[in-house]
Amino acid sequence: ASSTQPIRATLFPGDGIGPEIADSVKQVFNAAEVPIEWEEHFVGDKVDPRTESFLTWESLESVRRNRVGLKGPMATPIGKGHRSLNLTLRKELGLYANVRPCYSLPGYRTRYDDVNLVTIRENTEGEYSGLEHQVVRGVVESLKIITRQASLRVAEYAFHYAKTHGRQKVSAIHKANIMRKTDGLFLKCCREVAEKYPEITYEEVIIDNCCMMLVKNPTLFDVLVMPNLYGDIISDLCAGLIGGLGLTPSCNIGEGGIALAEAVHGSAPDIAGKNLANPTALLLSSVAMLRHLELHDKADQIHDAILKTIADGKYRTVDLGGTSSTTDFTKAVCNNL
Amino acid sequence: ASSTQPIRATLFPGDGIGPEIADSVKQVFNAAEVPIEWEEHFVGDKVDPRTESFLTWESLESVRRNRVGLKGPMATPIGKGHRSLNLTLRKELGLYANVRPCYSLPGYRTRYDDVNLVTIRENTEGEYSGLEHQVVRGVVESLKIITRQASLRVAEYAFHYAKTHGRQKVSAIHKANIMRKTDGLFLKCCREVAEKYPEITYEEVIIDNCCMMLVKNPTLFDVLVMPNLYGDIISDLCAGLIGGLGLTPSCNIGEGGIALAEAVHGSAPDIAGKNLANPTALLLSSVAMLRHLELHDKADQIHDAILKTIADGKYRTVDLGGTSSTTDFTKAVCNNL
Ligand SMILES: CC(C)[C@H](C(=O)O)[C@@H](O)C(=O)O
Ligand SMILES: CC(C)[C@H](C(=O)O)[C@@H](O)C(=O)O
Numbered sequence: 001a002s003s004t005q006p007i008r009a010t011l012f013p014g015d016g017i018g019p020e021i022a023d024s025v026k027q028v029f030n031a032a033e034v035p036i037e038w039e040e041h042f043v044g045d046k047v048d049p050r051t052e053s054f055l056t057w058e059s060l061e062s063v064r065r066n067r068v069g070l071k072g073p074m075a076t077p078i079g080k081g082h083r084s085l086n087l088t089l090r091k092e093l094g095l096y097a098n099v100r101p102c103y104s105l106p107g108y109r110t111r112y113d114d115v116n117l118v119t120i121r122e123n124t125e126g127e128y129s130g131l132e133h134q135v136v137r138g139v140v141e142s143l144k145i146i147t148r149q150a151s152l153r154v155a156e157y158a159f160h161y162a163k164t165h166g167r168q169k170v171s172a173i174h175k176a177n178i179m180r181k182t183d184g185l186f187l188k189c190c191r192e193v194a195e196k197y198p199e200i201t202y203e204e205v206i207i208d209n210c211c212m213m214l215v216k217n218p219t220l221f222d223v224l225v226m227p228n229l230y231g232d233i234i235s236d237l238c239a240g241l242i243g244g245l246g247l248t249p250s251c252n253i254g255e256g257g258i259a260l261a262e263a264v265h266g267s268a269p270d271i272a273g274k275n276l277a278n279p280t281a282l283l284l285s286s287v288a289m290l291r292h293l294e295l296h297d298k299a300d301q302i303h304d305a306i307l308k309t310i311a312d313g314k315y316r317t318v319d320l321g322g323t324s325s326t327t328d329f330t331k332a333v334c335n336n337l
Numbered sequence: 338a339s340s341t342q343p344i345r346a347t348l349f350p351g352d353g354i355g356p357e358i359a360d361s362v363k364q365v366f367n368a369a370e371v372p373i374e375w376e377e378h379f380v381g382d383k384v385d386p387r388t389e390s391f392l393t394w395e396s397l398e399s400v401r402r403n404r405v406g407l408k409g410p411m412a413t414p415i416g417k418g419h420r421s422l423n424l425t426l427r428k429e430l431g432l433y434a435n436v437r438p439c440y441s442l443p444g445y446r447t448r449y450d451d452v453n454l455v456t457i458r459e460n461t462e463g464e465y466s467g468l469e470h471q472v473v474r475g476v477v478e479s480l481k482i483i484t485r486q487a488s489l490r491v492a493e494y495a496f497h498y499a500k501t502h503g504r505q506k507v508s509a510i511h512k513a514n515i516m517r518k519t520d521g522l523f524l525k526c527c528r529e530v531a532e533k534y535p536e537i538t539y540e541e542v543i544i545d546n547c548c549m550m551l552v553k554n555p556t557l558f559d560v561l562v563m564p565n566l567y568g569d570i571i572s573d574l575c576a577g578l579i580g581g582l583g584l585t586p587s588c589n590i591g592e593g594g595i596a597l598a599e600a601v602h603g604s605a606p607d608i609a610g611k612n613l614a615n616p617t618a619l620l621l622s623s624v625a626m627l628r629h630l631e632l633h634d635k636a637d638q639i640h641d642a643i644l645k646t647i648a649d650g651k652y653r654t655v656d657l658g659g660t661s662s663t664t665d666f667t668k669a670v671c672n673n674l
Binding site for chain 2: 084133134145209241
């Protein structure tokens with residue numbers, strides 16, 4: 001037994017394949033002797049009036065108390081009178097920045113072999129305001145809201161991230177030639193923050209052009225910061241370049257230093273319970289969580305073991321063209337620690 | 338001299354490299370003996386109060402009269418008190434659908450060799466409403482407007498296009514899980530139209546997932562129809578797959594059967610006047626114009642000559658890694674007619 005107290009972290013295994021890939025993380029953490037004690041929380045089976053969603057109040061309290069958590073895929077039950085699970089988490093925990101590093105995995109070939117960038121997405125407003133209404137029959141409108149406060153906060157986060165992670169450039173992605181006021185304000189805030197980081201190159205790229213450049217030559221980018229919807233789109237595009245959402249980590253940064261790492265892929269109900277799921281995205285997200293806790297040795301050790309297992313190519317799950325089970329892949333990662 | 342009257346069409350050479358690539362089209366049309374008589378119109382040097390932009394009233398009248406036109410790149414002059422040239426054209430001519438076919442060009446290698454899809458973009462509303470305002474200091478909003486009328490119209494166009502062009506599937510691209518009312522209405526309209534085309538497969542794909550699938554495997558798609566901004570983003574992404582906007586045609590369909598074909602790339606002021614521009618996008622757009630006029634023989638002849646010239650690889654402009662001038666490339670296309 002170690003002399004230091006274990007760190008408590010909240011774990012949402014989630015639905016579908018969630019519990020299986022969460023088990024994989026637990027096994028790898030055990031094997032690597034990571035000093036984490038999980039507080040497990042499941043999505044409830046009825047709407048909790050205090051969260052207005054199927055998430056329980058206790059589970060949110062757990063993240064607030066621990067300030068750190070890991071989350072598997074959660075499928076929002078269909079129906080009215082409750083909020084989306086993902087949006088509830090973002091809102092209730094003030095998760096203002098979504099950080100998605102994306103890099104080519106040695107040994108897993110796609111059309112691209114040199115991707116290495118990070119998407120930083122404003123996570124609370126923009127097109128996700130939820131403000132929509134019918135003006136007259138057949139005419140509806142949605143409001144995109146951009147605030148100075150949220151834009152400055154995510155821009156600060158992006159530049160600070162770039163500086164502390166040895167990155168050279170921040171690109172602000174926008175459509176300010178059309179949305180002059182909203183995206184214009186976002187850019188203004190990015191420029192203000194950029195001034196404080198003269199050592200980081202700053203550029204502005206229009207979103208349509210950015211997508212074209214990303215598919216032609218992703219090495220043109222380093223850190224990208226952008227409003228909510230563009231982040232949603234571009235992070236998935238980038239994931240596609242290196243093989244898909246099954247291989248990319250994600251971490252949400254919230255008010256007061258909260259970090260909720262998550263696998264952003266779906267819950268894949270078709271293969272749930274069959275020991276076929278690829279735990280890579282959740283494992284890499286757990287590494288992001290460890291880095292947030294500054295447990296860099298453990299993070300490096302687990303990260304290297306995941307990459308080595310994928311590079312080996314001997315143990316690959318079905319989604320990557322292999323035949324390994326979730327547990328076989330997990331064992332291989334443990335053996336590579 | 339042919340016995341049939343030539344067809345009059347409006348030509349906007351545009352700015353920067355525009356006049357050079359427009360010359361290329363004129364030469365190829367001459368060589369192919371296309372029965373078109375051009376009415377050339379240039380962007381004015383002051384704001385025309387009747388168009389509220391640098392476009393002259395006469396030039397819009399010319400397109401309205403001829404019902405068909407071709408347009409090079411136009412850079413909107415910076416400053417206040419006037420409208421963007423592109424947006425003015427879309428608005429004044431009621432150009433409701435933007436059609437961008439995108440296919441791999443044999444012999445010009447990119448990471449993708451089997452792209453063959455068509456993006457059909459709603460071109461008049463959505464995030465391009467121009468309705469924006471400051472709510473309080475530091476809080477701004479933009480309105481996204483979706484109407485039943487415009488959604489049905491573009492959906493009709495997409496299904497009709499699919500049917501008349503031997504396409505099998507229409508995918509409606511959306512983010513209705515977040516923008517339930519606006520994108521929800523768009524989808525509802527697409528579903529209504531889909532019912533009338535039982536022979537065309539219909540599917541709905543969320544935009545983030547669509548971008549991931551496009552970069553992983555573009556053959557999953559055939560015809561894509563979507564609101565304005567998504568079309569802006571996805572059409573550029575698709576262009577990137579096959580080499581960029583210098584290689585992709587575009588055609589805008591307007592009320593009363595107007596068609597305005599256009600090169601959607603920039604005006605490249607850095608290489609303007611140097612005989613270095615690649616005329617391919619404008620040439621392919623001119624082919625789209627000929628198809629609209631049902632001059633299919635001429636269209637096929639020119640299309641094949643362009644593709645043959647690119648496939649040859651002997652005459653390639655600088656943007657494609659070659660050393661040919663605009664005029665050399667153009668001559669090669671003429672020789673391949
Ligand atoms: C599930 C959905 C609401 C969510 C989003 O749009 O943000 C997802 O695509 C994501 O990127 O986390
Ligand atoms: C120049 C710009 C206003 C335009 C748009 O956003 O529609 C362009 O990107 C396009 O796709 O034609």
